[in-house]
Amino acid sequence: MRWIIEYARAVKVGCWIIGAILIVIAVIGVADRYHRQRALLLEGQQVLLAHRSSWGYSTLVRQLATHKLQHSLLLANPLPTGCLPDQYIAEQQRATETRTEGIEELSQYTLRVPIHQMAPLPSPLAPQMRLTKGGIQMTSRQLLGYSCTGRYAVIRETQTRLQPLPLPPRSAIGPAFVDALVVHVAVSHGHEPPLYIDVHFTDDKADLTPVTAADWPTHLSEEQGEERFVRDMVDPQHALHLEFYSEPLAPSFLSLFLSWNGLGLLMMVGMLASVLLIIWLSGQLIDAYGIQHRAATRDFLTGLYNRREAMALAEAELARAQRTPSPLCILMLDIDHFKRVNDTYGHDGGDEVLKFFAQLLSQTLRQHDLLARIGGEEFLVLLPNTDLTGAQSMAERLLQVLRGSTLNYAGTRISITCSIGVTAWRGPEDNMQAMLIRADLLLYQAKQRGRDRCVSDACLSTAN
Structure with missing residues (x-):
């Protein structure tokens, strides 16, 4: 239906x-x-x-x-x-x-x-x-x-x-x-x-x-x-x-x-x-x-896809990539110091930050890209027909847009940054669950390296 x-x-x-x-x-x-x-x-x-x-x-x-x-x-x-x-x-x-x-x-x-x-x-x-x-x-x-x-x-x-x-x-x-x-x-x-x-x-x-x-x-x-x-x-x-x-x-x-x-x-x-x-x-x-x-x-606060719908759409997109075949990448995003925002401005301020963040992502991503909120301050971006280099460029672009944007809340200007983990589909043996685990690990690496940055499979390969 x-x-x-x-x-x-x-x-x-x-x-x-x-x-x-x-x-x-x-x-x-x-x-x-x-x-x-x-x-x-x-x-x-x-x-x-x-x-x-x-x-x-x-x-x-x-x-x-x-x-x-x-x-x-x-x-x-x-x-x-x-x-x-x-x-x-x-x-x-x-x-x-x-x-x-x-x-x-x-x-x-x-x-x-x-x-x-x-x-x-x-x-x-x-x-x-x-x-x-x-x-x-x-x-x-x-x-x-x-x-x-x-x-x-x-x-x-x-x-x-x-x-x-x-x-x-x-x-x-x-x-x-x-x-x-x-x-x-x-x-x-x-x-x-x-x-x-x-x-x-x-x-x-x-x-x-x-x-x-x-x-x-x-x-x-x-x-x-x-x-x-x-x-x-x-x-x-x-x-x-x-x-x-x-x-x-x-x-x-x-x-x-x-x-x-x-x-x-x-x-x-x-x-x-x-x-x-x-x-x-x-x-x-x-x-x-x-x-x-x-x-x-849909997520009631931001209007983005929720976790359940995002997983279903991601599996469908992965199946299409396997049939074509075509490249596929995902970005795992997490707002930096979001707990500090909640503690400083309250939950209403935190909600406004989430909506502002979702709006910036929607305006920056391409029309056929998939954007979902899968956790409290955690977001998922699915990039069809995009290789790892293109996904890294998109992640950098998102970071740049966030650095140049501020939210005016209750007379105070709030700056927002995020950390991003970027991974690509590795072939028929790879699956969506494995991609999500890798993206989450890469996101953790970005947090560990000082936040406001992206870490991808290519970065780890270079480090190794």
């Missing part, structure tokens, strides 16, 4: 990147589903409104044709010449009322209207339309003649009514249609003023509500960001013109989207939250493992 410690930051960053990618994929998926469902809804509404508007238009055209036919039947019998006697007028009144009795959608009358109250009559070819009791009523009048007294005009009136019928079944895409949508309709016929109607669609019927010209939209174009149903239908034969203009087809689609996909969205959010929680817990475990590993392998 050492690789977790070495790549802890990369592992945590990688986990969070994976989490971020999953979130981005989820957001893109939700956005795509939102736009697809909205497009299907708008398409379904357009298709269904086109179907229903065409059906309503054809129904109105049939009613108009029926109205004209009913009115023309009244003219099948020729009118008497000259003025119309009262007896004839009375017979016509009874006949028209009897003919339409029991027919709910048709009413016909023969009326006597005082001449001074005569108004322009709606032609049978262009009947007057108005909305009454939720249905469209068409009314036309035709002048038959005048009474023999000359005081009355005789008029024949035809009324037909179109009551809202059950709507045709929805198409395959119809279930996506949102009920309670309002469609504005303007009905123009001939020279009559337009009839303005608001159609409130429900699941199975259309409720008609009369409105005024002021309620009709001033423009029949789609506003920015709004989808509407706009349609013009014209029947030149009957001079009929219908304009359809709906309210926005998806004014609050977000609420519909949430109601349609609420369970799936909750499950997705739950899964993402679980993934993020797992990533967070994994990061906490990595951090905890790193803290535990550092406590087990």
